Amino acid sequence: MSSTPYALLNPGRVIAGPGSIEQLTELAQGFFQARRVLIISDKGVAAAGLVNAPLQQLQAAGLQVSLIASTPPEPDVADVQAIEAEARAAGPFDLVVGIGGGSAMDVAKIIAVLLAHPLDLRELLSKKADITARGLPTVMVPTTSGTGSEATPNSIILVAEDELKVGIVSARLMPDAVILDARLTLTLPPAVTASTGMDALTHAIECYCSKKANPFSDLYALEAIRLIARSIRRAVHQGDDLQARADLLLGAYWGGVCIATSSTTAVHALAYPLGGKYRMPHGLSNAILLPSIMAFNQVGSEVRFAAMARAMALPVEGLSDGEAASAFVQALRDLNHDLGVPATLRSLNIQPADLEGLVDGAAKVTRLLDNNPRPLSRDDMRALYAALI
Known part of the structure; x- marks a missing residue:
C-alpha cells in the first residue's frame, strides 16, 4: 500500500455502451467545437472498416477529417516521427482521435502534444525534456480490450537502437474523452x-x-x-x-x-x-x-x-x-x-x-x-x- 500521497486520474468524459461510437460527432463538434479532425489508426483497423462510420459521420457534419492509418503494432521513434510529419503536412487540427489498439492510441496521445508544442520526441524519451502543457484535445476509441491506453497518461514507444520500449508518462497525456463501444471489438480474432x-x-x-x-x-x-x-x-x-x-x-x-x-x-x-x-x-x-x-x-x-x-x-x-x-x-x-x-x-x-x-x-x-x-x-x-x- 502506498505510503505517499496518491491521485486519481480519469479522462474528462467517458461514453460507453453499444452504439456509443455514434456520439463521436457530437463530442467533436459540440463539446470540443472542432472543425478539423485528425484520426490516427492502423492498417488492420482501417481494413476491418472500423474507421469508416466515424469518419463519414464527421464529414457529413461538415468537419474536415484527415486519416493516418499507418501505426504499426510496435511503433518506434521513426514511425512516430513519420506520422508527426504527415500530420503537420495535413494540418492544422483542432482535435485528435485515436481509433485502434494501444499502439494507435499511444501514438495519438503523443502526436496531439507534438502538434501543439515545439517538443522533440527523442528528448522526451530520454527525459531531457518534459511535457509542460496539454496538447490538442484527444478522444480515444479502443478497438481491443487490453492496453487500457484510453485511460492512461502513458505513451509507450520503441527505441529501436536500445531494443527497449520506453514510456513517456505525463498527466498532460490523459485523454479528454473516451468512447467504449464493445461492438468495435466483435470481430477481434x-x-x-x-x-x-x-x-x-x-x-x-x-x-x-x-x-x-x-x-x-x-x-x-x-x-x-x-x-x-x-x-x-x-x-x-x-x-x-x-x-x-x-x-x-x-x-x-x-x-x-x-x-x-x-x-x-x-x-x-x-x-x-x-x-x-x-x-x-x-x-x-x-x-x-x-x-x-x-x-x-x-x-x-x-x-x-x-x-x-x-x-x-x-x-x-x-x-x-x-x-x-x-x-x-x-x-x-x-x-x-x-x-x-x-x-x-x-x-x-x-x-x-x-x-x-x-x-x-x-x-x-x-x-x-x-x-x-x-x-x-x-x-x-x-x-x-x-x-x-
Missing part, C-alpha cells in the same frame, strides 16, 4: 482477444500488488479482475457474445485507470525486452510471464492475493490466505491454458542464448521494478526467464 484480455488482467493484478497501490487503484483493480475473469473465456471462444465483450472492454478500461493511479510492476518490466528486441506482442509476453512472476510475488503478499482470488470467484472459502494465494496463481496458469496462450518463451523461439540480453533489458526498467512488491535481483530475473525458456 480469438488469439488477439486472448492476449489483449490477458494484458488487461495483468494491469489490474499488478496495480493491486504494486507498492503504489492505494484505495483508488484497489477499487478499480478488483472490479477489473472480476469483470475480466467472468468474461474473457466467453469473449475468446464465443466472439459474438456482446455482453462478454462489453465486460472485457470495461475491465480493460478500469485496468487503465489503475495504471494511472498506481503502476504496473515486474511483469511489464520483464515483458519490455521481449517486445523491444523480438517484437513479441505486448499482451502475449505479459500473459506468458504473469503466472511465474505472480508465483514469485505471492510471498509476503498472501492477503492481497487471497483478495484477488475472491474477485476471480475462485472456490477459496475456508482456505488460508496462503492457500488462496496459491489457488490464484494456479488459476492464472489454467486461464492461459484455456485461452491457448503458450506456456513457454521457447515455443516463440526465445533461446537460452538470449537470456543475458533479456536480463540486461529488464534491469533498465527501474521505474516498474521499483514498484514490485518483492525485490528482484538480476539472479531472480534470470531464473524467471530461464524457467520459461
Whole structure:
C-alpha cells in the first residue's frame, strides 16, 4: 500500500455502451467545437472498416477529417516521427482521435502534444525534456480490450537502437474523452482477444500488488479482475457474445485507470525486452510471464492475493490466505491454458542464448521494478526467464 500521497486520474468524459461510437460527432463538434479532425489508426483497423462510420459521420457534419492509418503494432521513434510529419503536412487540427489498439492510441496521445508544442520526441524519451502543457484535445476509441491506453497518461514507444520500449508518462497525456463501444471489438480474432484480455488482467493484478497501490487503484483493480475473469473465456471462444465483450472492454478500461493511479510492476518490466528486441506482442509476453512472476510475488503478499482470488470467484472459502494465494496463481496458469496462450518463451523461439540480453533489458526498467512488491535481483530475473525458456 502506498505510503505517499496518491491521485486519481480519469479522462474528462467517458461514453460507453453499444452504439456509443455514434456520439463521436457530437463530442467533436459540440463539446470540443472542432472543425478539423485528425484520426490516427492502423492498417488492420482501417481494413476491418472500423474507421469508416466515424469518419463519414464527421464529414457529413461538415468537419474536415484527415486519416493516418499507418501505426504499426510496435511503433518506434521513426514511425512516430513519420506520422508527426504527415500530420503537420495535413494540418492544422483542432482535435485528435485515436481509433485502434494501444499502439494507435499511444501514438495519438503523443502526436496531439507534438502538434501543439515545439517538443522533440527523442528528448522526451530520454527525459531531457518534459511535457509542460496539454496538447490538442484527444478522444480515444479502443478497438481491443487490453492496453487500457484510453485511460492512461502513458505513451509507450520503441527505441529501436536500445531494443527497449520506453514510456513517456505525463498527466498532460490523459485523454479528454473516451468512447467504449464493445461492438468495435466483435470481430477481434480469438488469439488477439486472448492476449489483449490477458494484458488487461495483468494491469489490474499488478496495480493491486504494486507498492503504489492505494484505495483508488484497489477499487478499480478488483472490479477489473472480476469483470475480466467472468468474461474473457466467453469473449475468446464465443466472439459474438456482446455482453462478454462489453465486460472485457470495461475491465480493460478500469485496468487503465489503475495504471494511472498506481503502476504496473515486474511483469511489464520483464515483458519490455521481449517486445523491444523480438517484437513479441505486448499482451502475449505479459500473459506468458504473469503466472511465474505472480508465483514469485505471492510471498509476503498472501492477503492481497487471497483478495484477488475472491474477485476471480475462485472456490477459496475456508482456505488460508496462503492457500488462496496459491489457488490464484494456479488459476492464472489454467486461464492461459484455456485461452491457448503458450506456456513457454521457447515455443516463440526465445533461446537460452538470449537470456543475458533479456536480463540486461529488464534491469533498465527501474521505474516498474521499483514498484514490485518483492525485490528482484538480476539472479531472480534470470531464473524467471530461464524457467520459461
